[in-house]
Amino acid sequence: xxxxxxxxxxxxxxxxxxxxxxxxxxxxxxxxxxxxxxxxxxxxxxxxxxxxxxxxxxxxxxxxxxxxxxxxxxxxxxxxxxxxxxxxxxxxxxxxxxxxxxxxxxxxxxxxxxxxxxxxxxxxxxxxxxxxxxxxxxxxxxxxxxxxxxxxxxxxxxxxxxxxxxxxxxxxxxxxxxxxxxxxxx
Numbered sequence: 001x002x003x004x005x006x007x008x009x010x011x012x013x014x015x016x017x018x019x020x021x022x023x024x025x026x027x028x029x030x031x032x033x034x035x036x037x038x039x040x041x042x043x044x045x046x047x048x049x050x051x052x053x054x055x056x057x058x059x060x061x062x063x064x065x066x067x068x069x070x071x072x073x074x075x076x077x078x079x080x081x082x083x084x085x086x087x088x089x090x091x092x093x094x095x096x097x098x099x100x101x102x103x104x105x106x107x108x109x110x111x112x113x114x115x116x117x118x119x120x121x122x123x124x125x126x127x128x129x130x131x132x133x134x135x136x137x138x139x140x141x142x143x144x145x146x147x148x149x150x151x152x153x154x155x156x157x158x159x160x161x162x163x164x165x166x167x168x169x170x171x172x173x174x175x176x177x178x179x180x181x182x183x184x185x186x
Contacts, residue, residue: 001057001060001061002057004053004057005053005054005057005058007053008049008050008051008052008053008054008057009050009054010050011046011047011049011050011053012046012047012050012051012054013050014043014046014050015043015044015045015046015047015048015049015050016047018039018040018043018046019040019043019044019047022039022040022043023036023040023043023044026040081146081149081150081154081155081156081157082155082156082157082183083142083146083156083157083160083178084156084157084158084159084160085158085159085160085161085178086158086159087158087159087179089156089158089183091185091186092156092183092184092185092186093183093184093185093186094158094181094182094183095181095182095183095184096181096182097179097180097181098149098152098153098154098179098180098181098182099152099179099180100177100178100179100180101145101148101149101152101154101157101177101178101179101180102145102148102175102176102177102178103140103141103142103143103144103145103146103147103148103175103176103177104141104144104173104174104175104176105137105140105141105144105173105174106137106167106171106172106173106174107133107134107136107137107140107171107172107174108133108167108169108170108171108172109129109130109133109170113129113133114129114169114170116129117129117130117170130170133170133172134164134172134174137164137172137174138162138174138176140174141162141174141175141176142176145157145160145176145177145178148180149178149180152180153182154180154181154182155181155182155183156180156181156183157178157179157180157181158178158179158181159178159179160176160177160178161176161177161178162174162175162176163175163176163177
């Protein structure tokens with residue numbers, strides 16, 4: 001699926017390049033005949049076909065993800081990893097620091113929700129589309145970090161911090177990190 005999307009992206013970029021840098025100058029300088037030459041038509045088909053291929057692969061990917069929502073995003077473990085944003089754990093002593101653990105994800109919402117949020121931005125009110133997006137991103141990133149800590153044999157992750165960055169448009173990266181530790185009761 002990823003390979004098809006990359007092929008579609010390459011066709012789109014190739015078609016766009018030919019249309020803009022060859023087709024438009026040709027049209028402005030030498031086009032007396034309104035019929036476009038074969039290479040210009042091919043470039044337009046590459047551009048449109050590339051967009052279509054990318055959209056189809058993304059739609060298939062989305063439908064596959066929605067069909068698999070019953071399966072967990074990560075492997076659940078029998079152990080429970082305690083998660084804290086402080087470095088002090090009442091009635092517990094840190095016996096070993098296992099190291100930094102992190103989880104991250106990049107989330108975006110589809111264009112329909114993005115347009116809905118823009119209208120809500122004009123009219124006022126909570127941008128629920130982005131609230132839901134960031135909530136899903138936090139959950140995914142935290143699950144990934146917890147799984148890594150569990151695989152390290154951690155009893156807890158302390159000093160948990162979240163960081164977010166805008167990637168492009170309405171896509172945001174969310175990173176969660178902390179220190180995985182081993183504990184013993186006092």
